[in-house]
Amino acid sequence: xxxxxxxxxxxxxxxxxxxxxxxxxxxxxxxxxxxxxxxxxxxxxxxxxxxxxxxxxxxxxxxxxxxxxxxxxxxxxxxxxxxxxxxxxxxxxxxxxxxxxxxxxxxxxxxxxxxxxxxxxxxxxxxxxxxxxxxxxxxxxxxxxxxxxxxxx
Amino acid sequence: xxxxxxxxxxxxxxxxxxxxxxxxxxxxxxxxxxxxxxxxxxxxxxxxxxxxxxxxxxxxxxxxxxxxxxxxxxxxxxxxxxxxxxxxxxxxxxxxxxxxxxxxxxxxxxxxxxxxxxxxxxxxxxxxxxxxxxxxxxxxxxxxxxxxxxxxxxxxxxxxx
Numbered sequence: 001x002x003x004x005x006x007x008x009x010x011x012x013x014x015x016x017x018x019x020x021x022x023x024x025x026x027x028x029x030x031x032x033x034x035x036x037x038x039x040x041x042x043x044x045x046x047x048x049x050x051x052x053x054x055x056x057x058x059x060x061x062x063x064x065x066x067x068x069x070x071x072x073x074x075x076x077x078x079x080x081x082x083x084x085x086x087x088x089x090x091x092x093x094x095x096x097x098x099x100x101x102x103x104x105x106x107x108x109x110x111x112x113x114x115x116x117x118x119x120x121x122x123x124x125x126x127x128x129x130x131x132x133x134x135x136x137x138x139x140x141x142x143x144x145x146x147x148x149x150x151x152x153x
Numbered sequence: 154x155x156x157x158x159x160x161x162x163x164x165x166x167x168x169x170x171x172x173x174x175x176x177x178x179x180x181x182x183x184x185x186x187x188x189x190x191x192x193x194x195x196x197x198x199x200x201x202x203x204x205x206x207x208x209x210x211x212x213x214x215x216x217x218x219x220x221x222x223x224x225x226x227x228x229x230x231x232x233x234x235x236x237x238x239x240x241x242x243x244x245x246x247x248x249x250x251x252x253x254x255x256x257x258x259x260x261x262x263x264x265x266x267x268x269x270x271x272x273x274x275x276x277x278x279x280x281x282x283x284x285x286x287x288x289x290x291x292x293x294x295x296x297x298x299x300x301x302x303x304x305x306x307x308x309x310x311x312x313x314x
């Protein structure tokens with residue numbers, strides 16, 4: 001398993017999803033400026049039941065996660081992730097057992113590793129293809145990172 | 154897990170009512186003269202729609218009948234008619250009770266060793282005619298690669314922890 005140096009959970013509130021392709025930019029996050037990206041993890045509603053910081057909105061469903069794609073830029077303007085399916089960053093297992101859903105365990109494997117790219121979060125975005133309109137959904141993504149100015153090694 | 158340096162999503166369209174059984178990979182500008190380190194493929198139960206064209210992805214049946222051939226710039230087909238399922242590494246299995254849904258999670262993509270692929274010369278073969286009579290379908294493929302502009306270290310892409 002990879003080491004955790006720093007981790008930030010980012011939520012994107014999708015106020016309205018129209019039928020077709022929807023694009024949502026990441027909000028500016030003070031902790032994620034001037035960083036090197038180590039890993040990314042995505043979630044959907046079966047893995048994580050509530051969003052943060054409030055419980056008001058629900059996470060995207062498994063079907064919506066299957067139709068979500070992540071594009072990331074680095075600080076040099078290079079698009080190092082071009083329409084990467086968000087499902088490839090979902091590494092938590094919660095398979096049903098043969099009796100009751102409540103008894104099965106939730107098991108993390110290991111987050112998808114990046115290569116210390118200098119993430120430009122504000123120019124990065126998530127695209128969701130939606131078959132039907134929807135409202136007030138939450139996309140939750142974890143970023144594992146290190147600070148360029150503080151974490152020297 | 155292997156590292157991701159760069160990722161590109163490409164799609165190969167199966168036109169509606171097509172009689173073809175061979176489909177060439179597209180010439181993606183970002184993938185010219187790059188080195189491939191990983192490849193991942195999808196079908197409808199994993200990713201239902203392509204974000205590039207909004208077309209539906211191939212069914213599991215078509216997936217099982219598809220074979221990938223990759224050719225390098227030297228003209229050699231270093232990957233010859235490789236079955237598509239070996240590049241599908243995302244788990245989305247049913248439980249014993251079909252109404253109880255299982256989670257969908259990624260394991261780790263199939264890795265290469267930095268071959269330079271001539272994408273327009275590479276192709277997908279199918280056993281039978283697989284087109285839908287009414288709608289276009291697409292093969293969706295993730296390419297993990299590096300190009301000459303990357304300043305990463307030339308070490309392997311295994312987890313070094």
